[in-house]
Amino acid sequence: MVNLDDLTLYQRLDPEGMLEQLKGLPRQCHNAWEKALKFKLPPEYRNADKVVVLGMGGSAIGADLLRSLAHHLKRPLIFVVRDYDLPAFVDEDTLVIASSYSGNTEETLSAFSQALNTRCHKLVLTTGGRLGDMAKKAGVPVFTIEHTSPPRAALGYSLMPLIAFFQQLGFFGDVSAEVAETLATLEDLQRQWKNDALQSSNLAKQLATSLYGKIAVIYGAGILSEVARRWKTQINENSKAWAFFEALPELNHNAVVGYAMPPELLPKIFVVLLRSSHIHPRTLIRYQVTAELLQQRGIPHQTVDAPGKGELAQMMGIVYLGDWVSYYLAVLYEVDPTPVKVIDYLKKRLSEA
Amino acid sequence: MVNLDDLTLYQRLDPEGMLEQLKGLPRQCHNAWEKALKFKLPPEYRNADKVVVLGMGGSAIGADLLRSLAHHLKRPLIFVVRDYDLPAFVDEDTLVIASSYSGNTEETLSAFSQALNTRCHKLVLTTGGRLGDMAKKAGVPVFTIEHTSPPRAALGYSLMPLIAFFQQLGFFGDVSAEVAETLATLEDLQRQWKNDALQSSNLAKQLATSLYGKIAVIYGAGILSEVARRWKTQINENSKAWAFFEALPELNHNAVVGYAMPPELLPKIFVVLLRSSHIHPRTLIRYQVTAELLQQRGIPHQTVDAPGKGELAQMMGIVYLGDWVSYYLAVLYEVDPTPVKVIDYLKKRLSEA
Structure with a gap:
C-alpha cells in the first residue's frame, strides 16, 4: 500500500487536480452562497407548497441534503426526482427546480421538458448545456453555476443556492449564522484532513x-x-x-x-x-x-x-x-480520482440507442 | 452445497414452516383483499390529499409497493415514514396509517402517538399489541390482521388492504381485474418455484x-x-x-x-x-x-x-x-429461515436502555 504522507504521490495519481477541488470546497460554498443571495426569484414562487428537484447523481445530492435540513418544515413538501418522468402531482403550486451541472443529463432534460407543459413555477441550476438553452427559450430563470469541476465536486453549487432560495422565499428563517458556522467548520476541517496533514x-x-x-x-x-x-x-x-x-x-x-x-x-x-x-x-x-x-x-x-x-x-x-x-x-488504489470513463461509455452507448 | 431437490432437507432446516408461509402467499393475498373490501372507512377519509404510512421493515414494504403502484396519481401524495417522528407537514388533510404487524414496533408507536395529537385522519393495521390498544382507546379504526407468521411473511396483509382502501376512497379506480390477474399469476408461480419443482x-x-x-x-x-x-x-x-x-x-x-x-x-x-x-x-x-x-x-x-x-x-x-x-x-446456507435472533437481542438491549 502506498504511503499517504508521501506528497509526491498526489501529482502522479491526481493529474487533473481533484485535490485542489477538495481543498476549495469551503471557498466554493462561500462563493455559491454569496452569489445565490444576490439572485432574485419571482416573488410568486413564495406560494409554492411543493418543491420538486429534478436531478441525478452529483446534482441531486444537494437537494437530498436540503430535504434533510428542512425536516422541521410544514411547507413546502420537498421531493427529489431521479428519473425521466415528472411526478403526476406537479401543479401550479409546485416549484420545479431542474438541477444539472452539465445541463445535458438526459433524465433531467426529459422531466424538465414535461414540466414546461405544466403551470408550475420553474427554475434551473446549471452551467449551461441544453437545459440552459431550453430554459432561456422558455423564459425560465437560470441560476448559472460558475465553477469548473466534475459535477460531484460542485456540491457547494448544488446545495448552497437551494438554501439561499429557501431563505429568500421565506421557507427558512435567516440561516446566515448556520452558514457562517458551516464555512468556518469546513475551513478548520480542511486543515485537519488535507494531504500534508x-x-x-x-x-x-x-x-x-x-x-x-x-x-x-x-x-x-x-x-x-x-x-x-x-x-x-x-x-x-x-x-x-x-x-x-x-x-x-x-x-x-x-x-x-x-x-x-x-x-x-x-x-x-x-x-x-x-x-x-x-x-x-x-x-x-x-x-x-x-x-x-x-x-x-x-x-x-x-x-x-x-x-x-x-x-x-x-x-x-x-x-x-x-x-x-x-x-x-x-x-x-492508485487510480486517478477524476475521470469516470464508465459513465462516458454509458452515455455513448445510450446516444447510439 | 446441499441439493435443493432433496425434499428431506426442508423438514430438517425449516422446523417452523416458512415453506408453508411461502406457499400460502397467493391465498393470503386473496384473504387480505376480501377482508379489506368489507372494511368500511369513514367517508371523510376520501378528502385526504396526503397519505403517510408509519411502519418499519416488513410492515413498511407494503406501503412502498403501494406508492410504486400509485405513481400515476395526482392525489394523494404518499409518504412512507420509517422513523420515530411524525413529519411536520401532517395536517387535517392527511391520512396517517400506522402499520405494525406486532403492534409493538417502537418507532411506529412513537410516531403514531404524535399523530394522535394532530387533527389528521387515522387508521391502524395490526394484529393487536400496544398499537391496537392505543387505537381502540382513541377511537381510531383498526384493521385487524388475521394471519400468524413472522411479519415479513405477512406481506399480503401489509399490501392488499392498502390497495383495497385506495379503491374504496376513490384514489384508485376499480382494480379488481388487476388483483384477479395478480392472484392467478401468484398461483401459477407457486407451482413453478415450490420445493418439489x-x-x-x-x-x-x-x-x-x-x-x-x-x-x-x-x-x-x-x-x-x-x-x-x-x-x-x-x-x-x-x-x-x-x-x-x-x-x-x-x-x-x-x-x-x-x-x-x-x-x-x-x-x-x-x-x-x-x-x-x-x-x-x-x-x-x-x-x-x-x-x-x-x-x-x-x-x-x-x-x-x-x-x-x-x-x-x-x-x-x-x-x-x-x-x-x-x-x-x-x-x-443450512440456516433456519424463520428466527431473527439478532432483532430479538436488539429489542432486549433497547428495552434496557
Whole structure:
C-alpha cells in the first residue's frame, strides 16, 4: 500500500487536480452562497407548497441534503426526482427546480421538458448545456453555476443556492449564522484532513486505509441519512470502488440479521457509522447496539461523530470527511480520482440507442 | 452445497414452516383483499390529499409497493415514514396509517402517538399489541390482521388492504381485474418455484444457487425499485446474508464507476437486475448497458424479467420470486429461515436502555 504522507504521490495519481477541488470546497460554498443571495426569484414562487428537484447523481445530492435540513418544515413538501418522468402531482403550486451541472443529463432534460407543459413555477441550476438553452427559450430563470469541476465536486453549487432560495422565499428563517458556522467548520476541517496533514492525526487518511481492500458500507440516520448516500457515491466515483449505504433505524429491522453470511466475506466488509448529536436519542442507542452486533460478528467498523454544532455544519462536515476519504482511497488504489470513463461509455452507448 | 431437490432437507432446516408461509402467499393475498373490501372507512377519509404510512421493515414494504403502484396519481401524495417522528407537514388533510404487524414496533408507536395529537385522519393495521390498544382507546379504526407468521411473511396483509382502501376512497379506480390477474399469476408461480419443482426448471432454486457464497446486490427501477428493497430485506432476514439494493437510472451515475475495486472481491458479488415491461424505455436500455459493464468486469449477474402483464402482477410476481430465492438461499446456507435472533437481542438491549 502506498504511503499517504508521501506528497509526491498526489501529482502522479491526481493529474487533473481533484485535490485542489477538495481543498476549495469551503471557498466554493462561500462563493455559491454569496452569489445565490444576490439572485432574485419571482416573488410568486413564495406560494409554492411543493418543491420538486429534478436531478441525478452529483446534482441531486444537494437537494437530498436540503430535504434533510428542512425536516422541521410544514411547507413546502420537498421531493427529489431521479428519473425521466415528472411526478403526476406537479401543479401550479409546485416549484420545479431542474438541477444539472452539465445541463445535458438526459433524465433531467426529459422531466424538465414535461414540466414546461405544466403551470408550475420553474427554475434551473446549471452551467449551461441544453437545459440552459431550453430554459432561456422558455423564459425560465437560470441560476448559472460558475465553477469548473466534475459535477460531484460542485456540491457547494448544488446545495448552497437551494438554501439561499429557501431563505429568500421565506421557507427558512435567516440561516446566515448556520452558514457562517458551516464555512468556518469546513475551513478548520480542511486543515485537519488535507494531504500534508500526517496520517497519524488525519482521520480521513486513517479511514481510507481501513476501507482499502474492503466493500464500504455506510450507515446514517436523520440529517446524516443522505450524507451516507454522498459517501457511497463518492467512493464509487472517486475511488472506483463498491460501496453501499443504509439508514438507521430501518436497518435494525433487516440488515443486522444478514451479518452472518457468507462467513468468509465478513472480514472483507467495512462499516462506517456516521453519527450526529441531532439524531433521535433512541436511534443513538441503536448505533451503539449495531456496533456491538458488528463486533460480535467480527465485521470491521468505525463510528464517526459529526464535528460542529448546527445541523448544516454537522452535515457538511461529514460530507467533507467522505469526500476526503474517497479521495485518499483512490490514491491507495492508485487510480486517478477524476475521470469516470464508465459513465462516458454509458452515455455513448445510450446516444447510439 | 446441499441439493435443493432433496425434499428431506426442508423438514430438517425449516422446523417452523416458512415453506408453508411461502406457499400460502397467493391465498393470503386473496384473504387480505376480501377482508379489506368489507372494511368500511369513514367517508371523510376520501378528502385526504396526503397519505403517510408509519411502519418499519416488513410492515413498511407494503406501503412502498403501494406508492410504486400509485405513481400515476395526482392525489394523494404518499409518504412512507420509517422513523420515530411524525413529519411536520401532517395536517387535517392527511391520512396517517400506522402499520405494525406486532403492534409493538417502537418507532411506529412513537410516531403514531404524535399523530394522535394532530387533527389528521387515522387508521391502524395490526394484529393487536400496544398499537391496537392505543387505537381502540382513541377511537381510531383498526384493521385487524388475521394471519400468524413472522411479519415479513405477512406481506399480503401489509399490501392488499392498502390497495383495497385506495379503491374504496376513490384514489384508485376499480382494480379488481388487476388483483384477479395478480392472484392467478401468484398461483401459477407457486407451482413453478415450490420445493418439489426440480432445480433444472426452477428459477428460484437456480438464482439461490448463484447467490450462494456471494454478496447479493439487487437492481430495480420504476415499479420494481421497491421490489429490489424487498429482495434485499428477505435475503437479510431469511438467508441471514448481506444484501443491498439500488435503483436505475440513478445507479448509472455512480455505482457503475465502482465496479473496479477491490479487484479480488469482484467475483464475490452477484447482481440481480429486476426488469419489467412497464419500465421507461430509456431505462430498459440502461439495463442492457449495465449488464454489459458487469460482464466486462467479470462480475456475476443475471437479469430477471417480471412475469404477468399488469403492474401489480409484475410487482408481486417478482416479490414472490425474491421470497423463494431468499428461502432457498437459507437452505443452502443450512440456516433456519424463520428466527431473527439478532432483532430479538436488539429489542432486549433497547428495552434496557
